[in-house]
Amino acid sequence: MKLSQVFYIIFLFFLVSQVNSTSDMIEQTCKSCAAKSTIFDYNFCVSSLNNSPIDLPSPTNLSSLALVPMLQALDNATATASTIQQLLISDDDGGFRGACLRDCLELYQDAADRLEEAVRVFIARKELGTVNVMVTTAMESAMTCEDGFRDRDGYSGGGAMMWTSPIGGENYKLFKLGQIALCIINMLSSSVTSITF
Template structure:
């Protein structure tokens, strides 16, 4: 005869397995979204898109494109925040920094610091389904990463210490923009825009 605790344990395991199964099924949403993003924008690499979403456990159980879009903006915000902190760490090494590199890093810090508050606004707009407003703000994040990287290119033989981070910011922003454009298109098809 089964004890109440063994029945409870069995039910807990079954519920956990069912929830894991539904999350695995929802990974198709990530795959389909990344496929569409990489098709619509040559700057978005499919593998980068998949890897980015899979790095955030919330995306595994996203129920729809709107939820996945919010996650993509939050991934961008996390990247921008981490990059800003990384720039601060690089600037603490003042004595060993070339003056030109230091100036570029200061410019990048300013751009990335502004981007953090811009992303907060983009998230508010996105949650309110003001996709066009969110789109404009996210476009400025793409510009911020490009501006930062281009600053280092103004002097020959200077290698940006932020190239990978800038590229990641660019792609994460592009993914979020691509999803917003999909949502805008879906709203137009439904006639709710």
């Protein structure tokens, strides 16, 4: 066997071991998060972290992993605000649905601003507590948007008249991405606390 072939085999082995290391860390992180909450979606977590919008360093650490759901949530918030604008252009009749969409647009624009700032603060290595609050606020925006469609529009009957949200999937996705980010941020906070004290 030639020396170049030996180096090539060693390089491939190193590359595969780094990929496995990142995969293992993602799975362990998602398992830890799922163990802490009955509503945490393990499969969504693994899928999201494996589809990073950024190149993760190998081996991945929790700090770089925490950026992934924050950036995905920012993408989600920005895209959803754009979707809402299109919905308002195409079918705003000035009624209840349009009012809900206008509220959601404001909420999503605010969520995008909060998430953008959260990423900036996180990268600058400032307070994790501040990042936690910003991500939580973005998640609340999604839930507030969804709840707006559940209100009744002057309905006085005995039964509940529920309105269907045209962006329910986006609301739920932002909430789940926020859960992942918060879980990893809390892990980081715990490790900082345990080192400090």
